[in-house]
Amino acid sequence: MSTCDRAEALRDYAFDELPAGERPEMEQHIAVCGDCAAELDQLRVTTAVLRVLPDREIPQRIAFVSDKVFQPSALSRFFGGFWNSAARLGFASACVLAVALIVSAYRPAPADVSKQINDAVAQAVARIRQEDAQMLAASETKHDREHRILMEAVDVLQERRNVDILTSAEGQ
C-alpha cells in the first residue's frame, strides 16, 4: 500500500471516481511519485485478475406472463393514473362544471314560482300606476292653486294700475 498522503485520491483516480478537474494534477503526481505509480500498477493487476472470473449465463430465462394475480386491478390502475395526472384531473373538473351549467340552464322553472313572479310583477305595476295617479292629482291641485294665486295677484295689480291712472287723470 502506498504511504503517500494522496493514496486515497489515487484509488479514486484508478476507479474513475476522481473529479475531472483533479485528474490532470493526479496524473502529474503519479509521474513523479514512485509509490503511487507502483500502487496504481498493483491495483490494475489485482482488478484485472478479479475480472478473470467470467460472467455466467443465467440457467433459465426469466419472463412474466400477464396474470391478473400480479396486476393491479383496473380500478386501481384508473385511479392511480387519474390522481397522478394533473391534466386529467383538470379536464374532469371542467367536464363536471360544464354539466352543472347545462343542467341549470335547461331545467324548467317550477309552475308555482312562475305564478308568484307574475303576481309580484302585477302588484308592482298596480302600485306604480296608483302612485302615478296620486302624483298627477297632486300636481293638478298644486297647479290650480298656483293659477288662482297668480290670477289674484294679476287682479290686485290691475286694480292698483287703475287707481294710479285715475289719480294721474284727476291731477291733470
Place this chain on the structure above:
Amino acid sequence: MIFRAVEDGDLISRVRKGDVEAFNLLVSRWEKRVFNYLLRLTGNPDDSLDLSQDVFLKAYQNIRKLDDTARFGPWLFRIAHNETYSHFRKRRPEVDNGDETLIEREPARGPAPDLTIAVTAALDRLTPEQREAVVLKVYEGFKFDEMAQILGTPVSTIKSRLYTALDLLKTELAPTSSRGNDRGIR
C-alpha cells in the same frame, strides 16, 4: 425517420400502464447482471436463480414507487441486495455458527481453472460486506453514489470496505497477479 434506442425509462412508463411485455424486455436487459451479482454473493446458482426471480417480481410489483427512472439499475440492485440478506438470515441457522465460509461455493468456469479457483477462494475470504463492495464496483461497475443507494451506506464506508478488500485481495492474489494479465482497471 429518426431511430432512437428504447431507454429503460420508456419501458418503465409502459410497464406502469400495465404492459407486461415491456417488463419482460427490461428483465432481458438486466437478468444476467442480477443473476451474476447474486451468484457472487451466495455462491449457489440455484439460490441465485430463485432470488433473481423474486427480485424481478418485487421490481414489477413496486415499479410505481421508483421516483427516478434513470436510476432503475441501482434501484433494482437495492432490491437484490435486500433479497440476498433476507435469504442469508433465513438460512443462517442451517449453515452457520459464525463461520460464513461454510457455504460451499462452486468455482466459476473460465479459461484457466486454477486462476478462477484462486480468485473465488480469495473473494470467499472477504467479509460479505467487503465482497459485495468488490462485486458492485469491479464486476458491475457502479459509481460510489449508486453503491450508496444500493447498500444504504455512506460513500465513505463503501470506499473503506472496497479499499480494505482490495488490499487483502492484492496479498491473496499476489503470486497469481505476478503472472501478468494486466488489462487495465477500466
